[in-house]
Amino acid sequence: MYSVSLIQPNFQTGPHHLNSYYLPYSVGSLWSYIIQNSDIKQNFSISNIIFRRDTIDELIKSHKDTDIVLISLYIWNRNYCFKLAQRLKESYPNIKIIMGGPELPWRQENFFEQYPFVDSIVIGEGEKAVEHLLLQFLQNKKLDKINQFERMKELDLPSPYLNGMFDNLLKKHPDIEWVPTIETDRGCPYSCTFCDWGSATASKMYKFYFERINAELDWISKNKLPYLSLTSSNFGIFKERDLKIAEKIVEQNKLTGCPNGLSVSYAKNSNDTVVEIVKLFTDAQIQTGVTLSLQTTSDHVLENIKRKNMKINSITEVTELANKNHLPVLTELILGMPGETSESWRNTLEQVIQNNILNLDVYFLQLLINSPMYVKQIADYNLKTFEAFDFFYGVHTGDFLDDKQNGIAESIEVIQSTNTFDREQLIDESIFTWFVLGFHMYGISNIISKYLFEEFDYTYMEFYNSLYKVLLREDKYFPKWVDQIKQGLYRWQDKGYMDADIGGLSIQGWQYFHSLMPIIQNNNLVDHYVDFVAEQFTSKIDEKTLNDYKNLSKNQIKQFNRYITTEKVLELESGNFGETVLVEDRFNHYPKNLTEHLEFLFFGRRRSWHMNKIVDKR
Ligand code: B12
Ligand code: SF4
Numbered sequence: 001m002y003s004v005s006l007i008q009p010n011f012q013t014g015p016h017h018l019n020s021y022y023l024p025y026s027v028g029s030l031w032s033y034i035i036q037n038s039d040i041k042q043n044f045s046i047s048n049i050i051f052r053r054d055t056i057d058e059l060i061k062s063h064k065d066t067d068i069v070l071i072s073l074y075i076w077n078r079n080y081c082f083k084l085a086q087r088l089k090e091s092y093p094n095i096k097i098i099m100g101g102p103e104l105p106w107r108q109e110n111f112f113e114q115y116p117f118v119d120s121i122v123i124g125e126g127e128k129a130v131e132h133l134l135l136q137f138l139q140n141k142k143l144d145k146i147n148q149f150e151r152m153k154e155l156d157l158p159s160p161y162l163n164g165m166f167d168n169l170l171k172k173h174p175d176i177e178w179v180p181t182i183e184t185d186r187g188c189p190y191s192c193t194f195c196d197w198g199s200a201t202a203s204k205m206y207k208f209y210f211e212r213i214n215a216e217l218d219w220i221s222k223n224k225l226p227y228l229s230l231t232s233s234n235f236g237i238f239k240e241r242d243l244k245i246a247e248k249i250v251e252q253n254k255l256t257g258c259p260n261g262l263s264v265s266y267a268k269n270s271n272d273t274v275v276e277i278v279k280l281f282t283d284a285q286i287q288t289g290v291t292l293s294l295q296t297t298s299d300h301v302l303e304n305i306k307r308k309n310m311k312i313n314s315i316t317e318v319t320e321l322a323n324k325n326h327l328p329v330l331t332e333l334i335l336g337m338p339g340e341t342s343e344s345w346r347n348t349l350e351q352v353i354q355n356n357i358l359n360l361d362v363y364f365l366q367l368l369i370n371s372p373m374y375v376k377q378i379a380d381y382n383l384k385t386f387e388a389f390d391f392f393y394g395v396h397t398g399d400f401l402d403d404k405q406n407g408i409a410e411s412i413e414v415i416q417s418t419n420t421f422d423r424e425q426l427i428d429e430s431i432f433t434w435f436v437l438g439f440h441m442y443g444i445s446n447i448i449s450k451y452l453f454e455e456f457d458y459t460y461m462e463f464y465n466s467l468y469k470v471l472l473r474e475d476k477y478f479p480k481w482v483d484q485i486k487q488g489l490y491r492w493q494d495k496g497y498m499d500a501d502i503g504g505l506s507i508q509g510w511q512y513f514h515s516l517m518p519i520i521q522n523n524n525l526v527d528h529y530v531d532f533v534a535e536q537f538t539s540k541i542d543e544k545t546l547n548d549y550k551n552l553s554k555n556q557i558k559q560f561n562r563y564i565t566t567e568k569v570l571e572l573e574s575g576n577f578g579e580t581v582l583v584e585d586r587f588n589h590y591p592k593n594l595t596e597h598l599e600f601l602f603f604g605r606r607r608s609w610h611m612n613k614i615v616d617k618r
Pocket of ligand 1: 002013024098100195229230231368412
């Protein structure tokens with residue numbers, strides 16, 4: 001019997017106290033597929049399943065009798081995996097190392113010179129290739145070095161959940177909250193240039209069968225796994241089947257409480273179905289609204305990144321549909337894309353806010369090595385990047401410096417400048433965006449800016465531009481924070497991780513865009529900023545309206561130690577925002593200490609954890 005080790009390490013994910021890890025689904029799928037072959041089943045068994053970054057020394061010991069190692073490379077484990085592979089080969093020269101996954105740098109011409117310890121690589125889908133390689137091994141043949149098979153059209157594949165291969169893992173680690181991944185289909189018909197979805201963009205989508213998904217959902221509920229990740233690139237595209245899956249998820253949630261949260265990427269051209277699905281999830285409190293992955297609203301940029309002509313780009317249509325169904329909308333934007341300028345970016349912010357989208361998730365553009373942008377567009381747009389490490393090293397791991405020293409720290413290439421944004425401009429624009437998010441999305445000035453827009457045609461960008469300038473000129477704290485964050489961003493780009501301490505809060509790269517409200521709350525300054533904004537308009541807006549604005553804003557922001565544990569009634573005076581309104585907590589969740597509260601501001605941002613619900617009593 002030969003032994004095979006399955007390696008797909010990840011970091012801990014989500015809030016620290018949950019101790020969550022993703023189940024190593026990709027290698028699990030490969031194994032489940034290949035053991036359908038009776039020669040493989042009779043001759044190979046699993047020696048290790050590695051799902052986290054155990055120390056390499058430990059793994060060298062536990063791989064003493066391993067013959068073949070299957071390694072799944074993602075951006076979050078690349079350097080660790082290459083180092084592990086190298087050490088394994090040095091320790092056991094006969095061991096066979098096979099690698100695949102979306103982060104495999106297979107386009108590198110001298111790949112096998114740079115990584116001589118790798119025996120074989122697999123490009124794209126792995127099932128057939130691994131089967132082929134294990135059979136070659138069994139027949140004592142030399143393993144093919146580069147393997148690429150045609151994609152499978154018939155996805156009638158065995159599931160690693162249903163064949164019991166994760167059962168021992170669950171038993172062995174009762175302290176871990178596992179996150180399962182369910183594949184509903186493979187491929188994506190679009191080819192957005194920044195993306196490398198399953199290494200199968202610009203390709204046909206093939207479906208998994210409902211029966212398998214149905215049984216997997218039963219397995220997830222039975223094992224009480226609360227959070228689910230769906231891998232579909234366009235959930236909702238197969239209307240009938242996807243609605244059935246959504247109904248099943250909701251049914252399981254009602255029966256067992258699990259899953260009670262999920263991440264999913266929705267179809268870009270089927271707005272009606274998507275809203276129908278989101279309504280099901282939102283009513284069951286599994287999700288909190290529609291995600292509109294706009295990335296930008298600039299036609300020119302959309303053209304450059306090959307994302308034009310998707311129905312999802314018609315913000316008005318989607319938001320109207322969502323409003324009709326009483327669903328909040330969340331949008332995702334990417335800063336620093338080819339052709340984006342300060343002007344086009346601010347126009348995007350304006351349009352998003354004008355469409356009443358309050359929840360914005362903003363990222364810097366990241367370059368993935370196998371994405372079309374990396375392969376074809378770097379020179380055209382003069383894209384310059386830096387290596388950021390602190391997207392992976394969460395708040396809860398002190399391992400980063402050790403990993404860096406050992407050459408196994410993981411990083412992602414983040415945009416630094418383009419031919420339309422120099423370094424300074426991009427930093428300045430990001431700080432302005434940080435400020436707009438902090439004040440608008442987190443509830444300091446959304447009510448008053450909306451009032452001014454509707455009553456006086458004062459655009460949101462006019463509002464935020466002038467508020468930004470006044471804050472920089474007159475506020476006691478804000479100019480210092482902006483200065484600290486600016487210096488922090490330059491150092492981030494030079495060192496690869498953020499070491500900024502702003503208002504007593506240390507900020508990591510992945511937290512940056514959402515850090516202003518946590519900084520404000522860390523200093524107990526919510527009231528100060530609401531009052532500051534109101535003061536700017538004493539000559540323009542009547543006193544009653546301003547009082548209502550202050551009252552509503554201070555109550556809608558979820559503040560530590562000022563939790564609204566029972567419904568609170570606010571009587572308003574001006575008539576501009578209703579007469580009697582109720583304020584209530586969205587989740588009835590009240591952390592015991594400030595640190596945990598601030599952690600939830602970051603992790604709960606997409607679910608609007610930071611905002612209490614305001615309901616007009618009329
Ligand atoms: C679920 C998911 C996550 C989960 C984590 C998943 C996990 N298991 O740990 C979460 C939500 C945490 C996540 C986060 C991120 N993700 Co993500 N994620 C996915 C998603 C949706 C599904 C992955 C999956 O399980 N697919 C199912 C498997 C079976 O398919 P597969 O990965 O393509 O594997 C096949 C082949 O690659 C090959 N193969 C895989 N491994 C191996 C091994 C061997 C030996 C062989 C031979 C073959 C082989 O065979 C497999 C089956 O055919 C993918 C998109 C997608 N649909 O693939 C993005 C994806 C993997 N994520 C991506 C990115 C960029 C991120 C983030 C960095 C995003 C961000 N900007 O913050 C973060 C950071 C992660 C971190 N750890 O901090 C990129 C990765 C690109 C890359 N080069 O690695 C992807 C591809 C999406 C994209 N935009 O292009 N992600
Ligand atoms: S961003 Fe979404 S739609 Fe575009 S290629 Fe990637 S998965 Fe497909």
